[in-house]
Amino acid sequence: MIVNISRRAHDHNWELDPITRSLLDTDFYKLLMLQFIWKHFPRTRASFALQNRTTTVRLGDIIVLDELREQLENTRKLRFHKSELIWLAGNSFYGKRGIFESEFLEWLDKDFRLSDYELSVQDGQISLRFDGLWTETTLWEIYALSTIDELKTRAAMKKLSEFDLDILYARAKTRLWEKMERLRGVPSLRLSDFGTRRRHSYLWHEYVVIAMRDVLGSNFTGSSNTYLAYNHDLEAIGTNAHELPMALAALAGTDDDLRTAQYRLLDLWQRTYQGELMILLPDTFGTTQFLRNAPDWVADWTGQRIDSKDPFVAGDEYIAWLEQRNRDPRRKRLIASDALDVDKILELHAYFSGRIRFSAGWGTLLTNDFRNCDPQGGDGFDPISLVCKLVEVDGRQAVKLSDNYRKAMGPPEEVERYRRVFGLEGIADIPVEA
Known part of the structure; x- marks a missing residue:
């Protein structure tokens, strides 16, 4: 595969080119959660809002x-294509066909719509909010993030000549190759792409995923991006996210109901x-309290994804908890997914080898590592922490506590x-990385 990414970037008509090309251009877990919401909470209303945690970057000025x-209007007009729905219906996900119900796919085809939105600039930052039925607002999360990140990229590109772009992408390609070279052939290493929400651009994301597939072979297990999985015959990776326990907690009537909402969600998910698709994400309100108070059947879930806790600490905590519950950790899956890069991936793989089945969901520093690549010396291509x-x-107000x-x-x-x-208990106070 030889792609002149800088030429493609230079030749793009940015004023006309849509960033979101398909409604499948989202994380796979969003579709699984959408089906869950459609099935159990079809009349529930939900609001989502943008937050730039890298406050020094004034997106409203960029x-x-x-x-x-x-771009948002273009996305709102999109509909699922018949071929995409056929792929969702007939493809095997995690070794099983029929994960998406026929009634749900029919609803996607005939009735699914994205909500309207409120957009403005406040104090130099973009204010963006989505209000409506939960089924109409939930998918906006990834579309909004990838759109804003790419517009930030395009704004930085406008300052570069064609030659500058050549240098920019030559440096980024070299960095990508150096990372892949260290990872390929590592025994039992499992890596997947988790980089949609903070990618440099769609074109670069696609380039990176194809390169990972071709260079890493069986070490690369797939992509969380459903559209790239669909187009390039890859495994679509993902299960669920913080949004679901946040919602059930918000709907809880008492403090006791609030405390147990996270487990009611798991019960409803596994029955659905x-x-x-039984991967725990326990850090919504703190991993330590989650594990300490979890019913015994929670230990039968397949594994755990670590998001906001030191992955070495969180992995040890999970292994100890499994052993206390008389479950064999070597039969479970541990997925790290926060602020990963090559060094940490290799260290984690070595640390947990033989103790638990470790894998890495690699995000921002896979699909958006352009730090120090700008030939003009600027930082306009550096990733930011946008949620x-x-x-x-x-x-009712929703809350996420996190392990941070x-x-x-x-x-x-x-x-x-x-x-x-x-x-x-178990919650640390550390700087937030992109």
Whole structure:
């Protein structure tokens, strides 16, 4: 595969080129969660809002609001293609066919729509909010993030000549190759692409995924991006995310109901998917309290994804918990997915080898590592920590505590209430990385 990525970037008509080319251009877990929401919460309303945690980068001064609005309007007009729905219906995911119900696919075909949105600039930052039925708002998360990240990239590109672009991509390709060279052939290493939400651009994302497939072979297990999996015959990777326990917690009536909402969600999820797709994501309100209070049947789930905790600490904690519950950790899966790069991936793989089946979901520094690649010496291509999170469910405020004290989201008074209910055991206070 030889792709002149800089020529393609240079020749693109940025004013007309859509960033979101398909509704499949989202993380696979969003589609699984959408089916879950459609099935159990079809009339529930939900709101999502954008937050730039890299506050030193004033996105409102970088991105032209009309260009963002044009991209969002293009996305809102998209519909699922028949060929895409046939692929979802007939393809095997995690070794099983029929994960998507025929009634759900028919709804996607005939009735699915994205909600409207509110867009403005406030204090130099983009203010973007989506309100509507939960089924209409949930998919906006990834579309909004990848769109804004790419518009940020395009704004930086406007300052470069064609020769500058050649240098930019030559440096980025060299860095990608150096990373892949260190990873290929490592025994039992499992890597997947988790980089949609903070990618440099769609074209670069596709280039990286194809390169990973071709260079790493069986070490590369697939992509969380459903559109790239669809187009390039890859495994679509993903199960669920923080949004679901956040929503059930927001709907809880009492503190006791709040405390147990995270487990009610797991029970409903495993019944919905007949015991498939059972990867825990326990850090929504703190991993330590989650494991300590979990019913015994939770230990029968397939594995755990680590998001906001030191993965060495979180992995040891999970292994110890499994052993206390008389489960063999060597039969379970441990997935690290936060702020990963080559050094940490290799260290984690070596550390957990023979103890648990480790794999890495590689995100930002796979699909958007252009640090120090700009030939003009700027930092406009550096990735930022941009999120679009659930903020309200049926008029009730949503909260995420996280294993990192600084990543907590929600109104301050609600965050403090959640901290009283769930406690702070095992929660660290560390800088937030992109």
